Amino acid sequence: MTKKEVLLEINHLKTYFPVKRKSMKEEKKVVKAVDDVSIEIYRGETLGIVGESGSGKSTFGRAILKLVEPTEGEILYKGQQIQHLKGNKLQKYRNQMQMIFQDPFSSLNPRMKVGAIIEEPMALQLTLTKEQRKKRVKELLQKVGLSEDTMHKFPHEFSGGQRQRIGIARALAVNPEFIIADEPVSALDVSVQSQVLNLLMDLQDEFHLTYLFISHDLSVVKHISDRVAVLYLGRIVEIGTKNELYANPLHPYTKALLSAIPIVNFDEPKQAIPLQGELPSPMNPPVGCVFHTRCPFVMEKCHQVRPTMEEMNEHQRVACFLYDK
Incomplete structure (x- = not known):
């Protein structure tokens, strides 16, 4: 293989x-x-x-x-x-390394046109001329299924799916x-x-x-x-x-x-x-296995020791004492 x-x-x-902290006496x-x-x-x-x-x-x-x-x-x-x-x-x-965010509206600057939004990371990180950047913006819009006219509009003029396509194009802008x-x-x-x-x-x-x-x-x-x-x-x-x-x-x-x-x-x-029960607070996670407070198969060991990730087969690993060898 x-x-x-x-x-x-x-x-x-x-x-x-x-x-x-609410006061200096309170524990960090x-x-x-x-x-x-x-x-x-x-x-x-x-x-x-x-x-x-x-x-x-x-x-x-x-x-x-x-x-x-x-x-x-x-x-x-x-x-x-x-x-x-x-x-x-x-x-x-x-x-x-780039990121596509969850909310396609709040992740796009509402005061900038779509073309400028996609072009901005290129201007910051790539050595391209203005003409080359414009050409690439048009290519990326086509790749994500949007028309060339998109670059002259603002984010609020598009649906959620279209805005997410714009976000994807922006993520792809810097290769x-x-x-x-x-x-x-x-x-x-x-x-x-x-x-x-x-x-x-x-x-x-x-x-x-x-x-x-x-x-x-x-x-x-x-x-x-x-x-x-x-x-x-x-x-x-x-x-x-x-x-x-x-x-x-x-x-x-x-x-x-x-x-x-x-x-x-x-x-x-x-x-x-x-x-x-509810998901425990990340400020005070359970000792041992973090899932033991909600697990139907909890054992005494789960309260004290954190299980390590063990390989169960060629394709799968798990951190659970139910499979302790």
Whole structure:
């Protein structure tokens, strides 16, 4: 089997946010948004990240791009450490890693015309003439299914799906290799979601892109991803190929998530697995396994020891004592 090339390697990444104290006597507290995540992203693949709201998905993506500053850990892009880079040294990586944001309206400057929005990153990061930039803007609009006239209009003149296409064109403007898509279709109508997803897949093939696709919608993730990582309270509890993970989920949290997917074939009914209680606070995550407060299979060991990620087969790894060898 051909060995896959690692484009991005994340080792023990932590992103904590300090909580403002009401008085000097109050103990310092932090929100542990991302808590010791290690993962590899292979060139040309789409890695899906799923989990409940508040599980740290978006913060994880933003920490990789240093849109928020990681607290600890190592980020290697093509084998080069980038977590400590700043200023001009970081700038050269900006055109290789881009982001598509969740809300296509708030991520676009309402005072700028679409052509200027897409052209702006080129002017900052690429050595192109004004004519070359204009030509590329027109090409990118065509690639994402929009007309040339789009460049002369403002974002408010478009629908949500069209605005997200503009956001995709802006992300492609500087010829990136790696794109983080943070809930790119969650704000869109269902009828438009499939169009945008198929567009992303077509662009991936054409431009040889690598995606980190963040979503809470398991059906969407299954459609677009090659591998899927399940995040709970800032920690990865299971990762595997989409076929293996969806057909044979191992972690109790993964099973509960998949059981919540709406049924399409009523001839094959399935029983939802309800989770007891609420998601614990990331300011005070449970000791040991972070899922033990809601797990139906909790053991005494789960209260004290944090399970490590173990390889169960060629395509799947899980952090759970139910599979302790």
